[in-house]
Amino acid sequence: FLSRRAPAGSACSCKEKGPLSQADYLDFFKEKLQRINHFREAGHDYFGTAIAHQEGSHVWVGDRKMLMMASYSYLGLINRPEINQAAEEAIQSYGTGAHGVRLLAGTFDAHRELEHEIADFFHADDAIVYSSGFMTNLATVAALVGKGDVVIGDELNHASIVDGCQFSAANFLMFAHNNLEELEALLKEHAGKRILVVVDAVYSMEGDIAPLPEIIDLCRQYGALLMVDEAHSLGVIGETGRGIQEHFNLPDDAIDIKMGTLSKSIASCGGFIAAKQEIIDYLKCNARGFIFSAALPAAQVGAARKCFEIIRREKHLAGRLRKLRDQFVTGLRELGFDVPPTESAVVPIIFSSEQETLEATGFCRKNGLFVVPVFYPAVPMDKPRIRATVTASLTEDEIDSALSVFQALSIARTQKGLSRLMNAN
């Protein structure tokens, strides 16, 4: 966008054309929307579908009941009465807003109680809660490293980590997905400097897991601090859903900085870091997205606390979720779908083109399955996909009924051509 403007000090195009009008700006924005508008005009309006109501594993779109297979609420906790009640009780005590930022008047007892709960859950000294998961990554990475430092990330890290790395002003380097040789080469090259390595525990578009024990060894060997994003691992991996540390059976201090969101398995909103006391104290005074942004509202805090209590109590949920995931993945592969290896609740179903992915999404939606398509730049250009998810609130029968929709889709693809079958529907 900026490149369309004449550079400062150059012969100004305004002299010939006059200053840009609002219409010039709107044209630019419209141009950027061409791709999504093209999908919409072709009848494929699957982005931002509004949900009217939710109950268990189902959602209502308008008055249509659909099986939800795109939710981040991996443990199926959204709308559980005891969580709603905890949110209501928090509102009764504190109201709906905060009195500002945490460092001034915005800290409730409930914030500190949630932070203690998170620290205890992850066996850390302390925790800090931010108002969103995105802000947690952005503000934390940017506070931990700066000019003259090095920050190294997996190429498939979430956008909030990438933005934090860029925002930090540190030398930002990436290694190919899960490629330990490349990570080691970068660490070796910069050994002796302050280095932060940041990875996702579970990669959100692939569903695979970071090779953490090896990454930890490399960080120790080359003197780097390690930060791990547990957004898609909390509640999902590890025997009782405690995330990647439990999954690999690692000691408590194996990960220097554990990041997580309160918006996925935890049916709330917000994000957190659990770490050593010095790190948490430092972030509370130096992470700009914490210092200068309003505190998380009490309802979100109350709901989040109740979800941690449920994960501790219902230790079987993570195992149940993984069993359902296996049933779904095995079924899809038997039907001939391309499903890469996944160890999480994320089930990517790869198609050969965006058009085919859109038509497959439309077919699933028409048949009562709420799934979403994902395209470049969220995933590689040649790997468009339906990014399905499995949640613990689904039943075996519901997975079977989802598979029967995919079976019909597979028949449509091979026998009649998907477009024709969809038109006949």
Ligand code: PMP
């Ligand atoms: N990290 C990862 C890996 C994510 O997938 C997301 C969001 N999907 C975030 C951070 C940001 O979390 P939130 O949506 O809670 O802001």
